[in-house]
Amino acid sequence: MASATASSGGxxxxxxxxxxxxxxLNAVTIGDIVIxxxxxxxxxxxxLPFIHLAAKSVSSNTAVLSKxxxxxxxxxxxxxxxxxxxxxxxxxxxFYSVEVTVLFTIIGMIATTCAAYPLxxxxxxxxxxxxxxxxxxxxxxxxxxxxxxxxxxLGILNTxxxxxxxxxxxxxxxxxxxxxxxxxxxxxxxxxxxLDGANHFQILLKIILPLSKPILATLSLFYAVGRWNAYAxxxxxxxxxxxxxxxxxxYNMILNSSSxxxxxSESAAATSTPEVLQSATVxxxxxxxxxxxxxxxxxxxxxxxxxxxxx
Amino acid sequence: MxxxxxxxxxxxxxxxxxxxxxxxxxxxxxxxAFVVVFKYAAYPGxxxxxxxxxxxxxxEGSPFVxxxxxxxxxxxxxxxxxxxxxxxxxxxxxxVGFPLPIVLAIMLNEIRFKTFKRVSxxxxxxxxxxxxVIVASVAxxxxxxxxxxxxxxxxxxxxxxxxxxxxxxxxxxxxxxxLIGVWQGLGWGTIIYLAAITGISSELYExxxxxxxxxxxRIWHVTLPGIRPTMxxxxxxxxxxxxxxxxxxxxxxANVQVTEFQYQLAIxxxxxxxxxxxxxxxxxxxxxxxxxxxxxxxxxDRVSKKLGESGLI
Numbered sequence: 001m002a003s004a005t006a007s008s009g010g011x012x013x014x015x016x017x018x019x020x021x022x023x024x025l026n027a028v029t030i031g032d033i034v035i036x037x038x039x040x041x042x043x044x045x046x047x048l049p050f051i052h053l054a055a056k057s058v059s060s061n062t063a064v065l066s067k068x069x070x071x072x073x074x075x076x077x078x079x080x081x082x083x084x085x086x087x088x089x090x091x092x093x094x095f096y097s098v099e100v101t102v103l104f105t106i107i108g109m110i111a112t113t114c115a116a117y118p119l120x121x122x123x124x125x126x127x128x129x130x131x132x133x134x135x136x137x138x139x140x141x142x143x144x145x146x147x148x149x150x151x152x153x154l155g156i157l158n159t160x161x162x163x164x165x166x167x168x169x170x171x172x173x174x175x176x177x178x179x180x181x182x183x184x185x186x187x188x189x190x191x192x193x194x195l196d197g198a199n200h201f202q203i204l205l206k207i208i209l210p211l212s213k214p215i216l217a218t219l220s221l222f223y224a225v226g227r228w229n230a231y232a233x234x235x236x237x238x239x240x241x242x243x244x245x246x247x248x249x250x251y252n253m254i255l256n257s258s259s260x261x262x263x264x265s266e267s268a269a270a271t272s273t274p275e276v277l278q279s280a281t282v283x284x285x286x287x288x289x290x291x292x293x294x295x296x297x298x299x300x301x302x303x304x305x306x307x308x309x310x311x
Numbered sequence: 312m313x314x315x316x317x318x319x320x321x322x323x324x325x326x327x328x329x330x331x332x333x334x335x336x337x338x339x340x341x342x343x344a345f346v347v348v349f350k351y352a353a354y355p356g357x358x359x360x361x362x363x364x365x366x367x368x369x370x371e372g373s374p375f376v377x378x379x380x381x382x383x384x385x386x387x388x389x390x391x392x393x394x395x396x397x398x399x400x401x402x403x404x405x406x407v408g409f410p411l412p413i414v415l416a417i418m419l420n421e422i423r424f425k426t427f428k429r430v431s432x433x434x435x436x437x438x439x440x441x442x443x444v445i446v447a448s449v450a451x452x453x454x455x456x457x458x459x460x461x462x463x464x465x466x467x468x469x470x471x472x473x474x475x476x477x478x479x480x481x482x483x484x485x486x487x488x489x490l491i492g493v494w495q496g497l498g499w500g501t502i503i504y505l506a507a508i509t510g511i512s513s514e515l516y517e518x519x520x521x522x523x524x525x526x527x528x529r530i531w532h533v534t535l536p537g538i539r540p541t542m543x544x545x546x547x548x549x550x551x552x553x554x555x556x557x558x559x560x561x562x563x564x565a566n567v568q569v570t571e572f573q574y575q576l577a578i579x580x581x582x583x584x585x586x587x588x589x590x591x592x593x594x595x596x597x598x599x600x601x602x603x604x605x606x607x608x609x610x611x612d613r614v615s616k617k618l619g620e621s622g623l624i
């Protein structure tokens with residue numbers, strides 16, 4: 001213990017010296033400026049398109065049609081958003097998607113924790129065999145048709161469960177959580193609790209989970225975003241319109257020109273041009289992510305950093 | 312060690328392990344149930360690739376045809392086109408998309424202004440969290456020949472007379488498809504390298520500085536060797552995906568003008584199989600993809616271990 005403190009103190013002083021000498025040696029160089037310019041440009045490619053779309057979505061039809069809207073709205077109006085809410089289709093689909101996403105995330109997190117904790121306990125017999133069974137499915141998938149037929153046999157095609165269950169447990173996320181637990185929670189801590197008479201359930205609930213908040217937040221975000229964004233499985237497994245998640249509805253409205261699901265555009269065409277309405281629709285579906293993202297962001301960098309070190 | 316233990320003590324030991332750790336095994340039941348019910352239970356369905364399968368006949372009623380289906384797909388012009396497109400585009404994806412996150416991670420690591428670094432990282436990760444539907448919708452809003460923002464700006468500035476069909480002509484589409492894909496994964500791809508870079512001891516940088524290495528020298532002699540194991544791991548994992556493609560990326564950027572290049576294996580499987588009802592053919596193609604990916608991962612892992620790297624498995 002004493003030697004550990006000494007060595008970490010030693011490293012800290014080394015770091016201090018390194019940064020001191022670094023500051024002396026490198027004033028802002030051409031290299032710094034080039035890097036900052038490149039990264040600023042890259043950041044702009046990530047933000048400007050959305051500002052453009054947001055501006056379009058609250059602009060008047062004439063301004064958009066005459067191609068005058070760039071990054072700032074012209075002829076401010078909320079009529080496109082009003083049309084979306086009046087139509088109700090997208091808002092209904094949004095609530096349904098929230099429901100599916102929440103359910104998916106809860107189930108996924110429970111299953112992931114149930115796998116990651118036992119597999120991080122080094123003395124568990126058969127640990128590598130269980131890991132292999134779970135991870136094999138990452139590298140060898142049965143493919144679209146066998147999975148479709150399986151869901152048909154299970155009788156969950158065209159139900160909400162087709163969107164919730166098949167992908168709810170992600171071996172990849174389990175791997176991240178397992179590495180996190182192995183890297184952050186010392187065996188001795190868990191061993192000591194065990195000797196004190198705590199059972200594994202208590203250890204998991206009272207020690208492991210409270211210490212794993214960054215990874216729990218990170219993986220919840222991964223599960224939620226993954227579910228919220230995906231539409232391929234809805235395209236494969238869901239034909240009932242009422243059970244389509246918002247992304248698939250969006251896909252049908254904006255990208256799939258051959259589909260019959262453009263009813264919103266038709267009913268709302270009187271008030272907004274497709275252009276404005278499409279922008280508003282995209283913003284409507286993007287906003288939940290953009291709102292949640294900054295808050296969870298600070299957790300996931302930490303969580304992934306630690307979990308990914310030996311991924 | 313195990314041979315030395317007599318059967319009765321082995322039994323006793325097993326019982327002791329079970330009485331001590333049964334709760335851990337109990338916890339494992341749920342995730343194991345998930346992989347067994349939703350993954351392993353699908354593997355028997357792979358036998359469709361060797362049957363002349365019709366949904367109405369079921370598994371039992373469909374005659375066994377051996378490797379006939381595989382022979383057929385390798386004579387199928389559509390399959391060959393899809394295979395060619397998949398391999399070409401995935402190779403290009405790897406060529407462009409693999410090194411760029413490394414370059415960006417090194418650049419981010421070189422930034423000494425903490426706030427700028429944090430904010431730019433937050434922004435650069437964002438595209439990863441947006442769906443392909445949204446990315447594609449935004450792409451169309453920017454790149455349509457008539458009404459796309461980029462084209463309007465280029466015309467207004469006098470660089471071009473009429474809009475460039477970035478997404479509606481196959482060669483332009485090929486470039487756009489690649490760049491949009493790279494852009495979407497670029498920022499997120501840096502995280503794992505940044506994590507690896509933080510693991511490099513600062514003493515190595517000090518020693519390099521003392522030896523007279525400049526910034527580029529430190530990157531070349533310290534940072535790059537430090538993240539080499541991560542690079543190898545990711546390269547191996549990416550090789551496994553060389554025949555697969557992201558269905559949503561292809562599907563959401565699709566339009567009739569670009570099917571020549573957009574027609575890849577993921578699209579083939581969907582169109583022939585689920586939409587077209589030719590289940591045997593789609594399953595055979597899926598099996599081919601999985602097998603090739605799996606073998607490539609194993610081979611790459613073997614090669615990297617031969618070369619003295621840590622490998623994946």
